[in-house]
Amino acid sequence: LLLALAFGLALAGCGSSASSEPAAQDQEQVLTDDALYELTAEKVDQPLDGAGAAIALAVGAEGTDIGAGTTFNMLQTLNEAYKVNYTAQQFTAADTSLDAAKAALNSAAQSGAGLVVCYGSEMAAALYDIQDNYPTVSYLMIGDEPHSEDYTNYRTSANVHCVLFREEQAAYLAGYAAVREGNTSMAVLGGEPLPSTVRYATGFVQGAEAAADSMGVQVYIRIWYSSMTASDDDLTDYVCGWYNEGFQVVMAATPELADSCIQAEKSGREVIATGWDCAGQSSSVITSAVNYYSTVVQNELYLFGTQNNWDQDHSGQTETLGTEVDAVGLATQEWRLKTFTGEEYRELYQRMAAGTVKVERYSDTTAMPQTQNVTVDQPNR
Numbered sequence: 001l002l003l004a005l006a007f008g009l010a011l012a013g014c015g016s017s018a019s020s021e022p023a024a025q026d027q028e029q030v031l032t033d034d035a036l037y038e039l040t041a042e043k044v045d046q047p048l049d050g051a052g053a054a055i056a057l058a059v060g061a062e063g064t065d066i067g068a069g070t071t072f073n074m075l076q077t078l079n080e081a082y083k084v085n086y087t088a089q090q091f092t093a094a095d096t097s098l099d100a101a102k103a104a105l106n107s108a109a110q111s112g113a114g115l116v117v118c119y120g121s122e123m124a125a126a127l128y129d130i131q132d133n134y135p136t137v138s139y140l141m142i143g144d145e146p147h148s149e150d151y152t153n154y155r156t157s158a159n160v161h162c163v164l165f166r167e168e169q170a171a172y173l174a175g176y177a178a179v180r181e182g183n184t185s186m187a188v189l190g191g192e193p194l195p196s197t198v199r200y201a202t203g204f205v206q207g208a209e210a211a212a213d214s215m216g217v218q219v220y221i222r223i224w225y226s227s228m229t230a231s232d233d234d235l236t237d238y239v240c241g242w243y244n245e246g247f248q249v250v251m252a253a254t255p256e257l258a259d260s261c262i263q264a265e266k267s268g269r270e271v272i273a274t275g276w277d278c279a280g281q282s283s284s285v286i287t288s289a290v291n292y293y294s295t296v297v298q299n300e301l302y303l304f305g306t307q308n309n310w311d312q313d314h315s316g317q318t319e320t321l322g323t324e325v326d327a328v329g330l331a332t333q334e335w336r337l338k339t340f341t342g343e344e345y346r347e348l349y350q351r352m353a354a355g356t357v358k359v360e361r362y363s364d365t366t367a368m369p370q371t372q373n374v375t376v377d378q379p380n381r
Contacts, residue, residue: 034292056113101126109134131157158316166322168203170289175207180340183248187222190253195363200253202362212373239264277331288331323353
Protein backbone atom coordinates (compact mmCIF):
# COMPACT_ATOMS: atom_id res chain seq x y z
CA LEU A 1 0.00 0.00 0.00
CA LEU A 2 2.94 2.26 -0.05
CA LEU A 3 2.38 2.05 -3.79
CA ALA A 4 1.31 5.68 -3.74
CA LEU A 5 4.71 6.83 -2.64
CA ALA A 6 6.36 4.17 -4.73
CA PHE A 7 4.87 5.32 -7.96
CA GLY A 8 5.34 8.92 -6.96
CA LEU A 9 1.90 10.28 -7.57
CA ALA A 10 3.62 13.40 -6.47
CA LEU A 11 5.27 12.19 -9.59
CA ALA A 12 7.98 13.25 -11.66
CA GLY A 13 7.89 16.81 -12.69
CA CYS A 14 10.26 18.82 -10.62
CA GLY A 15 12.90 16.59 -9.12
CA SER A 16 13.71 15.83 -5.52
CA SER A 17 14.59 18.33 -2.87
CA ALA A 18 18.19 19.33 -2.40
CA SER A 19 18.06 18.10 1.18
CA SER A 20 17.32 14.51 2.22
CA GLU A 21 16.29 15.62 5.70
CA PRO A 22 13.27 17.77 6.55
CA ALA A 23 14.53 21.28 7.02
CA ALA A 24 13.62 23.28 10.10
CA GLN A 25 12.47 26.79 10.81
CA ASP A 26 14.33 28.03 13.88
CA GLN A 27 15.57 24.47 14.42
CA GLU A 28 12.01 23.08 14.56
CA GLN A 29 10.33 20.95 11.94
CA VAL A 30 7.49 22.97 10.46
CA LEU A 31 5.13 20.09 9.74
CA THR A 32 5.73 16.42 8.99
CA ASP A 33 6.82 16.17 5.39
CA ASP A 34 4.56 14.11 3.12
CA ALA A 35 7.50 12.26 1.59
CA LEU A 36 8.30 10.81 5.02
CA TYR A 37 4.80 9.48 5.74
CA GLU A 38 4.53 5.72 6.14
CA LEU A 39 1.30 3.98 7.03
CA THR A 40 2.46 1.06 9.14
CA ALA A 41 0.51 -1.67 10.88
CA GLU A 42 0.90 0.12 14.20
CA LYS A 43 -1.08 3.12 12.94
CA VAL A 44 -4.28 1.27 11.97
CA ASP A 45 -7.01 -0.63 13.80
CA GLN A 46 -7.72 -3.42 11.32
CA PRO A 47 -4.93 -5.68 10.02
CA LEU A 48 -4.83 -6.75 6.40
CA ASP A 49 -5.54 -10.40 5.64
CA GLY A 50 -2.06 -11.18 4.36
CA ALA A 51 -3.31 -12.62 1.09
CA GLY A 52 -1.68 -9.96 -1.03
CA ALA A 53 -3.07 -8.45 -4.22
CA ALA A 54 -2.08 -7.29 -7.67
CA ILE A 55 -2.22 -3.54 -8.10
CA ALA A 56 -1.72 -1.68 -11.37
CA LEU A 57 -0.88 1.95 -11.99
CA ALA A 58 -2.03 3.59 -15.21
CA VAL A 59 -0.24 6.87 -15.91
CA GLY A 60 -0.11 9.45 -18.67
CA ALA A 61 2.74 9.89 -21.09
CA GLU A 62 4.70 11.86 -18.49
CA GLY A 63 5.36 8.57 -16.68
CA THR A 64 6.81 8.34 -13.20
CA ASP A 65 10.44 9.34 -13.61
CA ILE A 66 11.05 9.56 -9.88
CA GLY A 67 8.56 7.17 -8.35
CA ALA A 68 9.11 4.19 -10.62
CA GLY A 69 12.70 3.87 -9.49
CA THR A 70 11.62 3.22 -5.90
CA THR A 71 8.62 1.00 -6.58
CA PHE A 72 10.00 -2.30 -5.41
CA ASN A 73 11.78 -0.89 -2.35
CA MET A 74 8.61 0.79 -1.13
CA LEU A 75 6.46 -2.24 -1.88
CA GLN A 76 8.91 -4.36 0.09
CA THR A 77 8.53 -1.94 3.03
CA LEU A 78 4.79 -2.48 2.88
CA ASN A 79 5.07 -6.22 2.67
CA GLU A 80 7.35 -6.31 5.70
CA ALA A 81 5.06 -4.00 7.72
CA TYR A 82 1.89 -6.00 7.07
CA LYS A 83 3.27 -9.48 6.31
CA VAL A 84 1.49 -9.41 2.98
CA ASN A 85 2.56 -9.97 -0.60
CA TYR A 86 1.46 -7.09 -2.79
CA THR A 87 2.69 -6.91 -6.35
CA ALA A 88 2.55 -3.96 -8.71
CA GLN A 89 2.77 -3.26 -12.40
CA GLN A 90 2.83 0.05 -14.30
CA PHE A 91 1.15 0.89 -17.61
CA THR A 92 2.14 4.16 -19.28
CA ALA A 93 0.26 5.89 -22.09
CA ALA A 94 2.27 6.05 -25.31
CA ASP A 95 1.39 9.71 -25.88
CA THR A 96 -1.00 12.41 -24.62
CA SER A 97 -4.01 11.32 -26.72
CA LEU A 98 -7.25 9.95 -25.31
CA ASP A 99 -6.77 6.71 -27.23
CA ALA A 100 -3.32 6.20 -25.65
CA ALA A 101 -4.75 6.76 -22.16
CA LYS A 102 -7.52 4.25 -22.88
CA ALA A 103 -4.98 1.71 -24.09
CA ALA A 104 -3.00 2.03 -20.86
CA LEU A 105 -6.13 1.66 -18.74
CA ASN A 106 -7.31 -1.35 -20.75
CA SER A 107 -3.94 -3.05 -20.35
CA ALA A 108 -3.98 -2.36 -16.60
CA ALA A 109 -7.47 -3.83 -16.24
CA GLN A 110 -6.56 -6.89 -18.30
CA SER A 111 -3.38 -7.54 -16.29
CA GLY A 112 -5.23 -9.35 -13.53
CA ALA A 113 -4.98 -6.47 -11.06
CA GLY A 114 -7.80 -6.13 -8.57
CA LEU A 115 -7.19 -2.41 -8.24
CA VAL A 116 -6.06 0.09 -10.86
CA VAL A 117 -4.73 3.43 -9.60
CA CYS A 118 -4.88 6.30 -12.08
CA TYR A 119 -4.05 9.97 -11.94
CA GLY A 120 -4.80 13.20 -13.82
CA SER A 121 -7.20 14.62 -16.38
CA GLU A 122 -6.12 12.40 -19.31
CA MET A 123 -6.78 9.24 -17.35
CA ALA A 124 -10.05 10.67 -16.00
CA ALA A 125 -11.35 11.19 -19.55
CA ALA A 126 -10.29 7.66 -20.52
CA LEU A 127 -11.83 6.17 -17.39
CA TYR A 128 -15.13 7.90 -18.21
CA ASP A 129 -15.39 5.71 -21.32
CA ILE A 130 -14.14 2.35 -20.02
CA GLN A 131 -15.08 2.21 -16.31
CA ASP A 132 -18.01 -0.13 -17.00
CA ASN A 133 -16.03 -2.47 -19.26
CA TYR A 134 -14.37 -4.30 -16.34
CA PRO A 135 -16.94 -4.51 -13.50
CA THR A 136 -14.77 -6.84 -11.40
CA VAL A 137 -11.85 -4.38 -11.45
CA SER A 138 -11.82 -1.52 -8.95
CA TYR A 139 -10.32 1.91 -9.66
CA LEU A 140 -8.82 4.64 -7.51
CA MET A 141 -8.91 7.94 -9.42
CA ILE A 142 -6.60 10.56 -7.92
CA GLY A 143 -6.98 14.29 -8.52
CA ASP A 144 -9.97 14.13 -10.87
CA GLU A 145 -13.28 12.41 -11.63
CA PRO A 146 -14.30 10.44 -14.74
CA HIS A 147 -15.46 13.04 -17.25
CA SER A 148 -16.09 13.46 -20.96
CA GLU A 149 -13.21 14.81 -23.00
CA ASP A 150 -14.81 18.28 -23.12
CA TYR A 151 -15.58 18.28 -19.36
CA THR A 152 -19.33 18.70 -19.98
CA ASN A 153 -20.37 15.37 -18.41
CA TYR A 154 -19.24 13.53 -15.30
CA ARG A 155 -20.15 9.98 -14.26
CA THR A 156 -18.59 7.65 -11.66
CA SER A 157 -19.44 3.94 -11.65
CA ALA A 158 -19.74 1.82 -8.52
CA ASN A 159 -16.30 0.24 -8.98
CA VAL A 160 -14.57 3.65 -8.94
CA HIS A 161 -13.57 5.83 -5.99
CA CYS A 162 -12.26 9.36 -6.59
CA VAL A 163 -10.15 11.66 -4.46
CA LEU A 164 -9.96 15.39 -5.10
CA PHE A 165 -7.70 17.82 -3.27
CA ARG A 166 -8.54 21.25 -1.91
CA GLU A 167 -5.98 23.00 -4.08
CA GLU A 168 -7.49 26.33 -3.06
CA GLN A 169 -6.36 25.73 0.53
CA ALA A 170 -2.77 24.99 -0.47
CA ALA A 171 -2.75 28.05 -2.74
CA TYR A 172 -4.24 30.21 0.03
CA LEU A 173 -1.30 29.28 2.25
CA ALA A 174 1.10 30.17 -0.59
CA GLY A 175 -0.59 33.52 -1.30
CA TYR A 176 -0.62 34.40 2.37
CA ALA A 177 3.06 33.50 2.75
CA ALA A 178 4.05 35.44 -0.38
CA VAL A 179 2.51 38.67 0.88
CA ARG A 180 3.88 38.17 4.39
CA GLU A 181 7.29 37.94 2.71
CA GLY A 182 6.76 41.51 1.51
CA ASN A 183 5.66 40.88 -2.08
CA THR A 184 3.00 43.21 -3.46
CA SER A 185 3.27 42.64 -7.23
CA MET A 186 2.68 39.05 -8.28
CA ALA A 187 1.34 36.93 -11.12
CA VAL A 188 -0.33 33.55 -11.52
CA LEU A 189 0.49 31.54 -14.64
CA GLY A 190 -2.19 29.00 -15.47
CA GLY A 191 -2.64 26.55 -18.29
CA GLU A 192 -6.12 25.98 -19.65
CA PRO A 193 -8.66 27.21 -17.06
CA LEU A 194 -9.52 23.72 -15.83
CA PRO A 195 -11.14 23.41 -12.38
CA SER A 196 -7.93 22.62 -10.46
CA THR A 197 -6.06 25.47 -12.17
CA VAL A 198 -8.80 27.94 -11.29
CA ARG A 199 -8.78 26.75 -7.69
CA TYR A 200 -5.04 27.39 -7.41
CA ALA A 201 -5.46 30.90 -8.81
CA THR A 202 -8.45 31.86 -6.68
CA GLY A 203 -7.02 30.31 -3.53
CA PHE A 204 -3.82 32.30 -4.03
CA VAL A 205 -5.86 35.51 -4.32
CA GLN A 206 -7.78 34.74 -1.11
CA GLY A 207 -4.60 34.09 0.85
CA ALA A 208 -2.98 37.25 -0.49
CA GLU A 209 -6.07 39.24 0.48
CA ALA A 210 -5.98 37.95 4.06
CA ALA A 211 -2.29 38.76 4.48
CA ALA A 212 -2.61 42.17 2.81
CA ASP A 213 -5.51 43.04 5.12
CA SER A 214 -3.49 42.04 8.19
CA MET A 215 -0.53 44.17 7.04
CA GLY A 216 -2.47 47.17 5.71
CA VAL A 217 -0.93 46.96 2.21
CA GLN A 218 -2.26 46.89 -1.33
CA VAL A 219 -1.37 44.01 -3.66
CA TYR A 220 -1.63 43.56 -7.43
CA ILE A 221 -2.06 40.07 -8.94
CA ARG A 222 -2.25 39.24 -12.64
CA ILE A 223 -3.84 35.92 -13.60
CA TRP A 224 -3.08 34.66 -17.08
CA TYR A 225 -4.46 31.41 -18.50
CA SER A 226 -2.36 30.08 -21.35
CA SER A 227 -2.90 27.43 -24.01
CA MET A 228 0.86 27.26 -24.49
CA THR A 229 2.66 24.25 -23.04
CA ALA A 230 5.61 24.18 -20.69
CA SER A 231 7.87 23.15 -23.59
CA ASP A 232 6.96 26.24 -25.63
CA ASP A 233 9.90 28.70 -25.69
CA ASP A 234 7.45 31.57 -26.21
CA LEU A 235 5.97 30.87 -22.80
CA THR A 236 9.33 31.29 -21.08
CA ASP A 237 9.86 34.53 -22.99
CA TYR A 238 6.43 35.72 -21.89
CA VAL A 239 7.23 35.08 -18.23
CA CYS A 240 10.58 36.84 -18.69
CA GLY A 241 8.56 39.87 -19.74
CA TRP A 242 6.60 39.69 -16.50
CA TYR A 243 9.76 39.72 -14.42
CA ASN A 244 11.02 42.67 -16.47
CA GLU A 245 7.76 44.46 -15.68
CA GLY A 246 8.63 44.17 -12.00
CA PHE A 247 6.61 41.19 -10.82
CA GLN A 248 8.33 39.86 -7.72
CA VAL A 249 6.75 36.41 -7.67
CA VAL A 250 5.10 34.19 -10.26
CA MET A 251 3.03 31.23 -9.11
CA ALA A 252 2.71 28.42 -11.66
CA ALA A 253 -0.84 27.12 -11.31
CA THR A 254 0.07 23.76 -12.82
CA PRO A 255 3.15 21.75 -11.86
CA GLU A 256 4.36 21.46 -15.45
CA LEU A 257 4.44 25.24 -15.90
CA ALA A 258 6.84 25.68 -12.98
CA ASP A 259 9.72 24.85 -15.33
CA SER A 260 8.90 27.84 -17.54
CA CYS A 261 8.86 30.14 -14.53
CA ILE A 262 12.14 28.72 -13.24
CA GLN A 263 13.81 29.18 -16.63
CA ALA A 264 12.55 32.75 -16.83
CA GLU A 265 13.41 33.89 -13.31
CA LYS A 266 15.85 36.74 -12.92
CA SER A 267 18.07 37.60 -9.99
CA GLY A 268 15.88 38.61 -7.09
CA ARG A 269 12.70 37.19 -8.61
CA GLU A 270 10.90 34.19 -7.15
CA VAL A 271 8.72 31.23 -8.16
CA ILE A 272 5.95 29.39 -6.32
CA ALA A 273 5.26 25.90 -7.65
CA THR A 274 2.11 23.83 -7.24
CA GLY A 275 1.18 20.18 -7.11
CA TRP A 276 4.44 18.79 -5.78
CA ASP A 277 7.66 20.05 -4.21
CA CYS A 278 9.93 21.74 -6.77
CA ALA A 279 12.55 23.06 -4.35
CA GLY A 280 15.21 20.81 -5.87
CA GLN A 281 14.75 22.38 -9.28
CA SER A 282 15.98 25.87 -8.41
CA SER A 283 16.80 28.09 -5.46
CA SER A 284 14.31 30.57 -6.93
CA VAL A 285 11.44 28.31 -5.80
CA ILE A 286 10.55 29.83 -2.44
CA THR A 287 7.75 27.35 -1.70
CA SER A 288 5.39 24.88 -3.34
CA ALA A 289 1.65 24.52 -2.72
CA VAL A 290 1.38 20.75 -2.72
CA ASN A 291 -1.04 17.87 -2.55
CA TYR A 292 0.07 15.28 0.01
CA TYR A 293 -0.22 12.33 -2.35
CA SER A 294 1.73 9.90 -0.23
CA THR A 295 -0.36 10.46 2.90
CA VAL A 296 -3.70 10.37 1.08
CA VAL A 297 -3.11 7.45 -1.27
CA GLN A 298 -1.54 5.20 1.34
CA ASN A 299 -4.63 5.60 3.48
CA GLU A 300 -6.96 5.06 0.51
CA LEU A 301 -5.14 1.90 -0.50
CA TYR A 302 -5.22 0.60 3.06
CA LEU A 303 -8.97 1.19 3.14
CA PHE A 304 -9.39 -0.76 -0.07
CA GLY A 305 -7.08 -3.52 1.15
CA THR A 306 -9.13 -4.29 4.27
CA GLN A 307 -11.75 -5.96 2.05
CA ASN A 308 -10.28 -5.81 -1.49
CA ASN A 309 -13.21 -3.69 -2.59
CA TRP A 310 -14.74 -0.25 -2.03
CA ASP A 311 -17.24 -0.11 0.81
CA GLN A 312 -20.63 1.58 0.42
CA ASP A 313 -19.27 4.92 1.61
CA HIS A 314 -16.64 4.99 -1.14
CA SER A 315 -18.13 3.01 -4.01
CA GLY A 316 -18.96 5.43 -6.81
CA GLN A 317 -18.17 8.35 -4.52
CA THR A 318 -15.77 11.30 -4.52
CA GLU A 319 -13.89 12.59 -1.48
CA THR A 320 -12.54 16.13 -1.41
CA LEU A 321 -9.69 16.32 1.09
CA GLY A 322 -7.85 19.27 2.57
CA THR A 323 -6.03 20.45 5.65
CA GLU A 324 -8.49 18.71 7.99
CA VAL A 325 -6.80 15.40 7.11
CA ASP A 326 -3.33 16.73 6.19
CA ALA A 327 -4.05 16.32 2.46
CA VAL A 328 -2.65 19.66 1.22
CA GLY A 329 -0.24 22.32 2.41
CA LEU A 330 3.09 23.95 1.68
CA ALA A 331 6.16 21.82 1.06
CA THR A 332 8.19 21.84 4.26
CA GLN A 333 11.16 19.63 3.49
CA GLU A 334 13.22 22.72 2.65
CA TRP A 335 11.86 25.91 4.25
CA ARG A 336 12.98 28.95 2.24
CA LEU A 337 10.55 31.59 3.50
CA LYS A 338 12.44 34.19 5.50
CA THR A 339 9.78 36.42 7.07
CA PHE A 340 6.81 34.09 7.30
CA THR A 341 8.00 31.69 9.99
CA GLY A 342 7.32 28.04 10.53
CA GLU A 343 5.44 28.85 13.71
CA GLU A 344 3.17 31.29 11.85
CA TYR A 345 2.58 28.69 9.16
CA ARG A 346 1.74 26.01 11.73
CA GLU A 347 -0.73 28.32 13.46
CA LEU A 348 -2.45 29.30 10.19
CA TYR A 349 -2.57 25.68 9.05
CA GLN A 350 -4.20 24.56 12.28
CA ARG A 351 -6.81 27.31 12.09
CA MET A 352 -7.62 26.28 8.52
CA ALA A 353 -7.86 22.62 9.52
CA ALA A 354 -10.25 23.55 12.33
CA GLY A 355 -12.44 25.57 9.96
CA THR A 356 -11.68 28.94 11.52
CA VAL A 357 -9.99 30.09 8.31
CA LYS A 358 -12.36 29.38 5.43
CA VAL A 359 -11.34 29.25 1.77
CA GLU A 360 -13.98 29.45 -0.93
CA ARG A 361 -13.76 26.86 -3.71
CA TYR A 362 -14.09 28.22 -7.27
CA SER A 363 -13.96 25.86 -10.24
CA ASP A 364 -14.42 28.13 -13.26
CA THR A 365 -13.65 31.70 -14.29
CA THR A 366 -17.20 33.02 -14.07
CA ALA A 367 -16.69 34.21 -10.49
CA MET A 368 -13.79 35.57 -8.47
CA PRO A 369 -13.21 36.22 -4.76
CA GLN A 370 -14.21 39.69 -3.63
CA THR A 371 -11.13 41.56 -2.46
CA GLN A 372 -10.53 44.94 -0.83
CA ASN A 373 -6.76 44.89 -0.66
CA VAL A 374 -5.88 42.93 -3.80
CA THR A 375 -6.41 44.21 -7.33
CA VAL A 376 -6.85 41.24 -9.69
CA ASP A 377 -6.23 41.58 -13.39
CA GLN A 378 -7.27 38.76 -15.77
CA PRO A 379 -6.43 40.11 -19.23
CA ASN A 380 -7.29 36.97 -21.20
CA ARG A 381 -10.08 35.42 -19.17
